[in-house]
């Protein structure tokens with residue numbers, strides 16, 4: 625009994641120390657079967673004293689995964705690949721529709737609401753975070769669902 629409590633406690637402390645980066649509210653946009661690509665959104669929290677960059681990502685749901693941002697060009701919103709997404713110390717960076725996102729290119733199967741995908745995030749401090757059950761949700765184009 626006591627041993628179990630001590631084990632549980634030391635587990636908690638270990639995870640406290642390890643969590644310099646936390647991912648919250650991650651989800652993937654549901655897309656109709658005709659669309660080959662989708663995107664993932666989340667909040668990335670940096671609890672450390674240094675700026676951390678998200679530098680790469682992988683997913684079991686897509687052939688290629690890129691980091692993207694949206695820019696205005698000639699009055700049109702368009703997205704482009706970026707090399708990294710920075711998270712300032714003790715701060716958070718929000719990936720959301722119309723802004724920064726993790727782009728899923730070449731979907732291996734249609735993503736419908738209720739599905740779960742795995743996404744692996746690789747950071748500049750050599751931390752890798754694997755999100756095993758990222759929910760697929762319907763997101764209206766250009767709208768933020770909070």
Ligand SMILES: [Cu+2]
Nearest residue numbers: 663692703727
């Ligand atoms: Cu994109």
